[in-house]
Amino acid sequence: MAPLQKNHTLSSEFIILGFGDLAELQIFFFGLFLIMHLVTLAGHTIIVLITLIDSCLQTPMYFFLRNLSTIEICYILVIVPNMLASFLSRSQQMPMLGCALQMHLFIALGGAECFLLAVMAYDRFVAICMPLRYTLIVTRVLCQQMLALACVSGFALSLTLTALIFRLPFCQSHEINHFFCDIPAVLFLACSDTRANEIAIFVVCTLILLIPFLLILLSYGFIITAILSIHPAQGRSKAFSTCAGHLLVSLLHYGCAIFIYIRPKSCYSPEQDKIVSLIYTNVTPMLYPMIYSLRNKEVKGALRRFLGSYNQMRQQPKAR
Secondary structure, X not given: OOHHHHHHHHHOEEEEOXXXXXXXXXXXXXXXXXXXXXXXXXXXXXXXXXXXXXXXXOOHHHHHHHHHHHHHHHHHHHHHHHHHHHHOOOOEEEEHHHHHHHHHHXXXXXXXXXXXXXXXXXXXXXXXXXXXXXXXXXXXXXXXXXXXXXXXXXXXXXXXXXXXXXXXXXXXOOEEOOOOOOHHHXXXXXXXXXXXXXXXXXXXXXXXXXXXXXXXXXXXXXXXXXXHOOOOHHHHHHHHHHHHHHHHHHHHHHHHHHHHHOOOHHHOOHHHHHHHHHHHHHHHHXXXXXXXXXXXXXXXXXXXXXXXXXXXXXXXXXXX
């Protein structure tokens, strides 16, 4: 490719088509997803606050849950505000650099979340399968190291993948038939042979998605075996309730991601991808706080204490 054409590609803009074909429903969808977005932010913010403040939740499991919610907040802020704006306009212009930055942050935060879910599965594996050694193995230092490794790995793999994609020439259409700069939608616009890039994407997605997911399934294989060996039914119920939320979140997160990213370019379907991405970036993040709070007595207890102390603070000035 000529240098002039490369410079033109790098300096040009993408056009995010969003949901321009649903003009009559855009206001309705804007209101619906705005409410979902605010509920999601509120849910994750509450989890971050109660796991920071409540003394009963200062354990490795809630340390990871707090950081998972923090990553989730950043993750949806990268995607959802632009998505909401796309409901109010037929198309959006986005500079090449802005598109690359959005993709990088989306992959990085999503990758960090994938690795962190695997770390949380390991934490549950040690807690249930090796309870007497749990405090010796899962130390504060190890938790911080595993969190740092998850974040660094996510950002490093994302930088590699984003650089590979945006080195491609986009010399034809710059219209992205999506509501954000997602990998398949941008790769579809490349006007050169992308087989090497598709292989690289598959390798990175395997590292981010398949390997952590298989490790989670392996961990839960051992966990379920250990739980079934617990004789008191009450003990089994408590162990299952502790792990059920994390397992359900993992299945939702990895299921949608694997469907979108582990497949060849020839199978790309814009409309189908937009629907799955709406679920992946809006519905499942909203469900995570509900899953953790509804399935976990400690989180519900901490939330009651948090709301109780908040109400007391509000009533104090009136009492005076």
